[in-house]
């Protein structure tokens with residue numbers, strides 16, 4: 314079928330006239346149709362995602378939008394004929410873009426999410442889904458009205474370890490779970506702060522659409538350090554909670570089918586490198602869930618011996634998931650999931666090691682763009698993990714325990 318005739322409106326009146334909705338109705342691609350993708354925010358992660366999507370069969374990357382024009386040449390090395398824009402709205406104007414990958418800084422996620430849906434495109438949205446809780450509500454509502462296929466960049470949802478842990482939980486192997494512990498650790502050479510990136514020489518006011526980066530934040534002269542190192546500042550980021558905790562809390566909420574947390578407490582500070590950053594590098598979070606379960610997460614940027622992981626502590630067994638670091642294991646690296654029975658309640662149980670193969674998270678999105686099925690990391694999980702993350706950060710900023718009721722309408726200060 315020709316490209317311009319194969320896309321047809323799903324929602325039609327009996328008379329055959331398209332109904333006017335706030336969001337354009339879904340288009341239909343055949344199982345073998347080429348999917349045309351655009352990328353908004355083609356920095357570190359975005360360029361990895363361009364490679365991932367190019368590796369999926371029958372996909373074309375046709376356009377990119379990035380406020381820093383230095384990214385154009387970087388992406389053109391992979392996709393020579395790509396259309397380039399420094400304003401994401403021009404990319405969204407393109408009729409021949411079916412789906413958009415958004416890998417921009419956190420404070421722009423909501424704008425890119427809502428504009429992509431309004432333009433009638435499907436979306437692969439990097440985590441954390443939004444910068445605040447009210448924005449998460451807004452995106453969830455828009456998604457529910459829009460009929461778009463949305464995959465959140467929580468790629469652990471597609472891992473074999475996830476499938477194994479979910480299966481063990483469903484079969485009752487862990488029994489009653491009242492506590493989950495988790496941790497995430499990194500280290501850097503002395504004097505070099507985690508995440509700090511050099512500002513490229515051509516990252517200057519002539520080469521950057523600075524207003525588009527600010528995205529409504531107070532106007533000020535160009536600041537290349539903030540553009541490149543947005544992660545370090547509350548105005549643009551949620552620190553390590555929205556960078557990494559979000560993956561782990563989403564995984565646990567999904568494996569255990571947890572609702573939103575009822576309360577959060579977070580302590581810590583900037584203890585590793587005082588390099589002008591605002592977000593903490595040493596963190597302990599406690600989330601209370603309404604069904605008698607406490608989840609803890611601790612994170613440091615000054616030691617990576619235990620790498621990262623989670624332990625689901627149940628009356629009948631333990632599920633341990635994580636990424637081995639070679640220092641910890643004497644060589645072994647990579648993701649693992651294991652089950653250990655509690656002898657007191659499952660005396661004849663045996664230990665298990667997860668064997669299920671990973672799915673490709675990006676290929677899962679593309680497959681859903683064609684089939685209109687719900688992807689592995691749906692918007693509801695993006696929403697729940699965003700709310701949990703923002704509750705933790707709001708507690709840290711207020712230096713007190715917060716409940717969901719108290720903070721659900723709060724826009725953070727910066």
Ligand SMILES: NC(=O)c1ccc[n+]([C@@H]2O[C@H](COP(=O)([O-])OP(=O)(O)OC[C@H]3O[C@@H](n4cnc5c(N)ncnc54)[C@H](O)[C@@H]3O)[C@@H](O)[C@H]2O)c1
Pocket residue numbers: 353354355356357358359378379380381384401416417418419421439440441466467468525526528540541555556
């Ligand atoms: N899922 C994962 O494992 C994973 C891993 C790393 C990063 N991420 C996420 O990916 C996102 C990007 O992280 P990164 O490390 O690639 O950051 P980055 O700074 O390297 O890239 C962001 C890019 O967006 C551009 N940009 C800024 N404002 C923009 C705007 N308004 N419109 C268009 N482009 C804009 C920047 O110029 C830059 O090129 C973050 O949300 C991060 O949390 C996810």
